[in-house]
Amino acid sequence: MSFAAAIKEAFDVDAKLEIGKPSQFDVLVDQKLIFSKQAEGRFPEIQEVLDAMSKLAR
Structure with missing residues (x-):
């Protein structure tokens, strides 16, 4: 599973990728x-x- 998919599943938010x-x-x-x-x-x-x-969400 990708980071974005795991974040979406766990928190129902869309992750954004930015090139660094x-x-x-x-x-x-x-x-x-x-x-x-x-x-x-x-x-x-x-x-x-x-x-x-x-932890940040608490």
Whole structure:
């Protein structure tokens, strides 16, 4: 399942992809950075993004 599909299923919102710098992969929710590939040195797992989004929703 793609990130966008998982977010749609879990939160009923449409994710938007924006092209960034080469090798950049950031996940932002309401302009808040919840994951940065550059900072972590890896891509996120879908579940960790969903968990981070759930924490913001509380």
